[in-house]
Each structure stands twice: as C-alpha cells, then as structure tokens.
Amino acid sequence: MSPLCDCCGEHINSLNQQISVMRKETKNLRHMLDSAVRAHRKHMIAIQSAVAKIGLRGPDKDQTPPPPPPPPQSALEQGNIQTVPIGYISSCFSVKNGTPRQPTICGPSRAELRIQQSVFNNPEHALVGLEQYSHVWIIFLFHKNGHLNFKAKVKPPRLNGQRVGVYSTRSPHRPNALGLTLARLDQIVGDTIHLSDIDMIAGTPVLDIKPYIPDYDSPGSRLDSEHYDLTTEQPKATTVSQNETTDITNLHKDSETDARSDQKRKMNDDSGSLLSRDESDTDVPVTDSSQSVGAQIPLHKDLHNLLDEVKAYVTQSDLCQQSCASEVQVSDSPKTKPAEATVDHPCYGEEAYSTIAGWIRAPPVGSLEVRFTPQAERELADFLPTHLSGPSGGDRPRFKFLRSPEEAAAAIRGVLSADPRSVYRRTRCRDRLFFFTLDSADITCWFGQGFAEVLQVRAVEQHTASL
C-alpha cells in the first residue's frame, strides 16, 4: 500500500483522537449508570425496610414502583463465555463419515490430546493426578457442523426416520454445539493424553477434561439421599475406610448397578421405609483374585456375590479370547500406562472397569456428625411442605422445592456432613458462624471437632430473596 499523503495522515490522526475521547466518555457514562443502578437498589431496600419497621401497608398496587433493575451482570453470569480450546484432538478418524456415533462402538479408536501451552505455562502440571483415573469425560466442540443449524426435533439415525426432541438425543446439531464423550485414558506422557474409545474427528477443539467418577456420574453408584439414615441422622458408612488402598477399582456394569438399586429398593420395600438401616448393607473390602495389581477392592457385598456368580459361568480366558480383543490390545499397546499408573483391567465380558483416585472414596477429610439445636429443629418443623399451598398455613414459611421439613433436614445433613467449608475457613476461621441458604431457608451453623451444629433456620427474607 502506498504511504498516506500528509493531509490524509493528519485526518486519520484526528479521527483516532476523537475515537479515543469517545471511548473514554462511554466508559465514564457506563460507570455512572452502574453507580446509579446500585444507588437505586440501596434506596429501594432502605425504603422497604423502613416501611416494614413502621408497619405501613405498601402503596396501592397500581402505584407500585417498578422493581429495581437487576444489577449489571458479567458476561459469565449471563452465560456468555469466550471459549478457548485447551487442545485439539488428533485421532484416527479424519472425517465425520465412519466416525463412531458413540465411544462404546469402536474400542480401539484412538486419539491424542496435547494441552496447549497458550492455556497453561506448564500444561503437564494440569494433568497431575489424572493418571489415577481410567476414564475421562471430554467436552468438545462439534466444529465441523457446517452452518450451525439446529432444529428442536431431530431424526436419530438409529430411529430410522422418527423425530424426537434434540435434547433427548446426542445429536451434534444443537444450539451450543457441545459434545460429551466418555473416553478411556490409556496413558499420559508429559502434556499429552492418550485416549481410546473416542468418537471425535481429528482437529476437534477440546474445551475441558474431567475425570469419570462413577460415584458422581453414574446413578447406580450415587451417594444420594438414600445413603442418609434419617432416623439416626448420620450418613451411612458406605465408603471405604481411610487405611484402605489408594488404588480403588470400581466394577461398574449397568445390570449390576441395576441389581444393586433393585436390592436397595427391595430392602426399602421390606422395611416399609427409607429410614431403616440394614447393617449388612455396607461396603466390605474384599480381595478379588482377578485384580492383577493386587490392590484391595471395596465392592458392595451383593455386587461381589453377583461377580462370583458370573465367574462361575465364564472363565476369564474364554472371555478374553471372545470379547476383549480391545482390552488385550490396550494392555499390549505401546500406549500402556507407565508402571505406577498402570491398571491392568481384567476381562469380564462387556463389563467396563473404571479406576479412580483413592482420595475420592477415602478422603483425608472425614465426614461430620450433624446436629440440630432444639430451637433449630422447631424452626425447621415450622416450614410448610411445598404441596400445602393456600392460606391454611397463615404466615408460616414455605419451601418452594423441598417437599417437607424432613427432606430439608436430610439435605442440610448432606451438605454439612460433607463439610462445605473452604480449606481457608476450616483452618483459619474455625470458630466463625457458617451461613447458607437452602430453598427458602437461611441456615446458620457452627463447626466443632468432628461435628456441625445447626443453630438457626429462618425463612429467607422476601426482599433479600428477590435481589
């Protein structure tokens, strides 16, 4: 491009100056607007509480001032983020055609993911500890979706032309073209993760990686409210004890977890209540001879029995020959995990094994006993269940989501027994009161050695709740 003549150069300079002045003014105006909004909110709160104090009726409905505008939100609060891929998949599939529709379809489908140095100065640091897991969730972008078109109803290929809502499918064509794949983690070398069981094409931008933890990610293994014994008010001892091995193998198979849930359901049916506790229903650490790394495997007792039954019918070698070709390949592969991270997954038909870090089930932070003061119990009991709507309850506080004070008590116990304090609070401000909100209840508690005590349960004040 030829250099600008003097007069055009000057003109451009002056325009640039004007632009920068206008930018500054816009910034100032935005700042003033923000302060005005904040001040307005404060005034509204002050007026409301003054009205409440002197017991005045609020102004007539048609004179009610419009509610204060919501405070300005950051882009993140509005759900807008600028995504930055942490890396790009290099995989054995280069085009969409022929790429497995789900990771389970083609075991040996392999890929590598190198974490970008533009994201972390030391990308390999971001992977420390991940080698203890056998499976990872990969969150990625369907970057080859073309013109990002999506419809509310789609025709999944396996439904042969029938249409269903997009959210009942794993279709790539969705408003935010995000994909989610549970991949097998074969090995980590420096800043690179070696994966198999993938359904992503080469070049796929990856946004996030999370370890697969059946206790959180699989309903059959969830530590849900059923695990809280509401009569003794203590969390059930379903997790392994701390002195157990750090390498815990989870045998996870749908039919087994179903069997486990069925059994749980049956136990509940038998006793007529969720509240009873069967002492035999605790995990027992058993040594499984099939586990080649020799670690102790804490299996649920009924799960263990089931496993024994399965073993009686099929021998390990038969199965390895018939249906575990991919498993064998994994352990034969040069991508086998290094000695300290290797988990030699035994073969049992189509069972999927997953390993997780030991601290997930045996964390150094123990669970807490949860108590309520008599006053807090009375306050909680005063809350009306969701289904009791209408004027019958008078001024009594109501839950919006929780169905009863008992359900609220179980939720409070769940939250507190897991010790919700940050490490800072736990170590530096141990004696401080702890506040949290559950549904329409403001809860105040304190923590002592090995316990949490609920001191107060109050209805969330209306004006605070609407802010």
Ligand SMILES: C[S@@+](CC[C@H](N)C(=O)[O-])C[C@H]1O[C@@H](n2cnc3c(N)ncnc32)[C@H](O)[C@@H]1O
């Ligand atoms: C049905 S989707 C399922 C993906 C993921 N497991 C999920 O549930 O979100 C898998 C298909 O998406 C297509 N695909 C894979 N990577 C893609 C990408 N980066 N962009 C667009 N389509 C892709 C392939 O055709 C593959 O068969």
